[in-house]
Amino acid sequence: MEKLTLNSNLYFGAGSIDALAAFNGKRVAIVTDPIMLKTGIAESAAGLVGCGREAIYDKIEPDPTLEQVAETCKFVESINAEVVVAIGGGSAIDTVKAVVLVLGGKDRKLFFVAIPTTAGTGSEVTNYTVIKDVAAGRKIPIADDRIVPDMAILDYTLTKTVPKTVTAFTGMDVITHALEAYVAEGANAISDAYAEKALRLAFGNLYEAYIHGDSDAARENMMMASYLAGLAFNHAGLGICHSIAHALGAAFKIPHGEANAIALTHVIAFNAGLDVPFGADKSKAALKYAEAARIIGLPAAGTRLSVQYLVREIEDLRNKVGVPRTLMQLGVNAADLRERRAGIIDSVLKDGCTPANPVQPDAGQIGKILDKIMG
Ligand SMILES: NC(=O)c1ccc[n+]([C@@H]2O[C@H](COP(=O)([O-])OP(=O)(O)OC[C@H]3O[C@@H](n4cnc5c(N)ncnc54)[C@H](O)[C@@H]3O)[C@@H](O)[C@H]2O)c1
Ligand SMILES: [Fe+2]
Structure with missing residues (x-):
């Protein structure tokens, strides 16, 4: 038996941030990062709910830590908030998710509004947050239905200031x-529908959003793609590309999306069995990757060739948007990787995203993927 929970309200389109006006008169905490304060977005949000600067907590840093969650809890409690609004990328939204979990445990009911300002994590719609335990050197994914935002606002105009x-x-x-959602263990017709549309939109618009950051169409389509991909993986799960990105992000402070971009093609080759003679002909994941290749408009071909086309398409796009190909290009030193290798492999195997991967890897296979990622 499967369960599909869709319990949040969604507002979208240019200017949809105005939906915040519904909370005018409530005790509202706005949680954001210093850049959102600089762009003026945080203060206009505060204005919409009838508050001033005192309602804004602007200390969110990329890749939230347990300490950051504790500090944000203190702020939300200090103003006795009934509504908490996260404005920012995945880091602000993920922090507030953890806050909702902690304060919810103390019987403090908070209405949670998520306003993404990046088109990436889909965190505004997922039951998933990633918090870093700095002392243990680990990123911890937490999945809990209580942290799905009660309301999401997708105002793509807020993403126009995102740097290249x-x-x-x-x-x-x-x-x-x-x-990852498309080939995940938990994939089904519903998550596939979300994933397929997300793939079309993202492959069709990422380069344009990168080159012309003020393009309404490209920014809007990327924001929709992000939301749909979030819905897809919330139902289907992720896979070892995310497990690897979590481990590399924690070990070498690599931004989440960059770590995924570097690992993705190697994970596809592993899942599809591209390195194994006849592997791609037998693999269930290979058939799904081949379908994904057709969906984004690559030429029709047999399974193995289609997966190879998909890998090449991702490599081309990654190049065009200036993402490095290897950890070496990022400046990670081989000795450092060697020293941390066993810990990284262990953390990938234990990561909460690994069970959904279509093929369960062993330590040796993760090690081989890491060697390729290193370059
Ligand atoms: N919860 C989920 O479902 C999920 C999924 C994937 C990743 N994550 C997590 O999300 C985090 C990454 O989130 P992210 O990639 O959105 O990045 P981020 O929130 O860390 O933001 C990256 C940078 O972009 C800046 N920025 C954001 N919006 C901007 C705007 N409109 N204009 C100018 N600058 C802007 C931020 O200030 C920051 O410096 C990681 O911690 C990752 O683990 C969560
Ligand atoms: Fe992600």
Whole structure:
């Protein structure tokens, strides 16, 4: 038996941030990062709910930590908020998810509004958050239905100020979500429908959003792709590309989307059995990747060739949006990787995303993927 929960309200389109006006008169906490304060977006949000600067907590840093969650809880409690609005990328939204979990445990009911300002994580619609335990050097994915935002606002105009590198990384994160969900153990007709549309939109618009950051159509389509890919993986699960990105992100401070972009093609080759004679002909995942290749408009071909076309398409796009191909190009030193290798492999095997991968890897197979990623 499967269960599909879709319990959040969605507002979308240019100017949809105005939906915040419904909370005017409530005690509202706005959780964001310093850049959102600089762009003026956080203060206009505060204005819409009838608050001033005192309602804004702007100390969110990329890749939320347990300490950041604790500090944000203190702020939300200090103003006795009834509504908490996360404005920012996955880092702001993920922090508030953890806050909702912690304070919910203390019987504090918070209405949670998520307003993404990147087109990437899909966190505004998922039951999933990733928090870093700095002392243990690990990123911990947590899945819990209580942290799905009660309301999401997809106002693509907020993403027009996203710098090129962040557009590239977050866009590659969208593609990774859609592809991992498409081949995941939990994939079904409903998650496939979300993933397929997300793939069409993301492959069709990421380069344009990267080159012309002020393009309404490209930004809107990427924001929709991000949301749809979030819905897809919320139902189907992710896979070892995310497990590897979590481990590399924690070990070498590589942004989440960039780590995914570097690992993705190697994970596809492994899942599809491209390195094994006749592997791609037998693999269930290979058939799905081949279908994905057709969906994004690559020429029709047999299974193995279609998967190879897909890999090449991702490599081309990654190049065009300026994402490096290997950890070496990123400046990771081989000795550092060697030293951390056993820990990284262990963390990939234990990561919450690994069970959904279509093929269960052993330590040796993860090690081989890491060697390729290193370059
Ligand atoms: N919960 C989920 O479902 C999920 C899925 C994937 C990733 N994640 C997590 O999300 C985090 C990454 O999120 P992200 O990729 O959105 O990046 P982010 O939130 O860390 O933001 C990256 C940078 O972009 C800046 N930025 C964001 N919006 C901007 C805008 N409109 N204009 C100018 N600058 C802007 C931020 O200030 C920051 O410096 C990681 O911690 C990752 O583990 C969560
Ligand atoms: Fe992701």
